[in-house]
Amino acid sequence: TPDPGMDFNAIYEAPKDGELFDYPDTAYGVMSWWDYGHYIEFFGHRMPNANPFQAGVGGRRVSIEEENQPGAASFFTAQSEEEGNAVLEAIDPRPDKAGARYIMSDARMATDIFGAMPAWTLDTEGYYQTIWTGRGYETIPSTRYFNSMEARLHIFDGDGLKHYRMVHETEPYPIRPDEVWYKQVYNLVFGGNIPVIHTGYVKIFEYVKGANITGTASPNETVKISATILTGQGRTFEYTQSTTADSQGRYEFTVPYSTEGPIEGETQFDTAPVGPYVVSYGNTTKEVRVSEEAVLNGEEIKV
Template identity: 75%
Template sequence: LFIALVYAVVQYILDNFNGESSDYLGFTGIITFLVSAILILPFIHPELGFSMYYYTWFHVATAIGTMAGFAALSLIQREFKNRNLKAYYYPLAIFLLGFLGLLAIRFASPSVYSLIISAPNTVFGVLTGGAATIGEVSSMFYYGGTFTLSRAFGNFTVSGFFASIIGLIILLVSVIRKAKPEEVLVLVWSILMLFAIYGQNRFAYYYSINVSILSAYIGGLLLEKVKWNELDEKFKSSVKSPADIPGFLKSFRAKQVLAVLAIAVFLIYPVYGAAMVQSTGSNDPDWAWIEACLWLKSSTPDPGMDYNAIYEAPEDGKLFDYPESAYGVMSWWDYGHYIETLGHRMPNANPFQAGIGGRRGSINETNVPGAAPFLTAQSEEEATEVLESIHPDPEKSGARYIMSDERMAVDIFMAMPEWTLDTEGYMQPYWTGDGYQYLPSKRYFDSMESRLHFLDGNGLKQYRLVYETWAYQTQEAGYKQVYNFLYGSSIPEVDSGYVKIFEYVKGAKITGTVSPNETVNINTTILTGQGRTFEYSQSTSSDSEGRYEFIVPYSTEGPIPGETQFDTAPTGAYVVSYGDTTTEVRVSEEAVLNGEEIKV
């Protein structure tokens, strides 16, 4: 729509300078966008107002507004012709009309005006903060804050991208010399799409059409230069039967053969090779995520929501009335669709960037509850507060399960604090003997993501590992080595499950009495479904009256019907120890889920 309108303005101005009628533009534009408005109408969501991110009245209004724009441009041109006004006043009249139109919209509907003004920057501007970490939304020409053409080459090939730029330059020169409507259209369209991929690389699939057209344009000019049309005419006049073909081939000139070879080698073959690579399919989701989501679907309680049902959206300002059994699954937004479509569970965040939370404008803003604040939380208490804040009912949490993979813990971890605008201190320089290296810091290892994925939730009171997939060879062992170095710990420096599922529970309360101010420990060995073991432990001190309390998330008695059918559990009882005394404690699943007290 925007491209069509910009082209129309340019073409109307050029036609007016050349003394030509633009009725063809007005007729085509009005009919085109009338049909567009009619086709959109059945799919709009009136309850979403004028949002430009969904099918709403905004799209109908912009289509009608574009129709009005075409009509206005035609009427102004006709008035100029009737009044015999000078052509160079025409652009001024258009821009004055546009300015007055925007001014009227600003007073009539500030929200629509804001959308119109912000729309170009949304598409063409380079985003910052958390939005810049979205792979497809980041700029085609910037990676990590550095200008690069590597993404453009990867999307269009080196020859394809440069062919499009050369084609644009040649087309611009041609339009300056003599403007043809079809060339003006391709020029305006291509320039705007180039700006679009500058803002967001996901528009590459649109610009690929421009690359094809501009490459063909260059190829056509090259064939025209070597007089290929003469061969075409000669073929038609001299080849009457297959026997005439050898004689016709002798009429080829060297420059014509070289031109065809150049087109094949530089414009066709590289793009063909890249297209064949891209058409082989995708590895997403990988088998670990498929396995984990299928386990989630079959081994967790029914949330009470029909996966195939269509639910009515609540009235404006009201919340959806979820059943008591409903719960969410917390993970990074990348995996929301996996959780929903494969696991048939409701993700707290998804690839529409819903549920990420955090901040958008300033570090001084409220850190909105969501995936980013939860996964970067520096303590269990902080993370739990986020979970409970997500749910509108203060007595409930927004998620029952948390899913994590090694990629979240390593490759894309720094995208999480980007969404909170609080990125300092997760990596720090350390002297390694060969120089300084940036390694994970205490703040990183204190994050909930690290506590869960690398430390298996050891020491956490209300989060338990219930399932893990098989292990891949990843960077996990290296991160654990850094952890052992920083904390003087001795956790096994090995890769564990690539995808892990944790459950948030109330936790059983184990209480007892010992001497005042005495150190009390509790521990047990956890065995996962992959045959891996790790130690779960906590430590506390009794109060002045000798009382102590542990909240533990694991049941020693196994799963119960209707609840999580976990395959990760203690190999035996908990062991409570203080001084020379040890006591075994067994904990039922009911106690864990209901927060029951077990006295020692």
């Protein structure tokens, strides 16, 4: 990842009461659960948004009536990409900056310690449900769990998200309860069709503006875009989006992956599309290549 412009070994003067620290424009945070904040700082020499001092967790402390403060708890339990984006933007007081550029997740965050995240928001209902399996009642993750940003990122690899791209994953390291069980539940109970396999134990995503792909099809026609993503572990998965053209046939996608590889001074990712995006509607298919500059700067690409 790029140099954040902060010397790990330096001692910085604290700002006066009521003032904010003057971070350089190159500075950024790394969003993860608070358990891992010291690892990110000590081993990675990067600034975590939350740490084991439990700073940056966000959420609520006394009552569900309180405002859900921005932080790790409110980000990972957010029920939509837009809600998650708003949390990242709110963490940094500068209007043109997000509080985190990278999001780190591991398999435990998506499984056995996930329950701690809604607990910090005091809004714990509905993430799990009880069903009859024929062998007795069993508690399984629910729709609210699968809609959370943590599940969208770790279980679904960020599929369909507009501003989050996987940039690295480690090798799998199965734990109990493992992600395979969660994926089996999603497929069997919620009608999903995701591969039931172990994937990277740790996954790193980057929050980007995304390139805007625009074009025209028939009015009100369904338009799809897809790309096959190859990780540094040799695993492939499909990234897809779908939209409906407007009454004049115009459509737009915001996509987070570059098809042309990394550029100097920015993220040196090892996870990327194996080829161009494919836009399809009716009997038409079109290939679209996207530069890294377009992804980072939010540029438009006309098809």
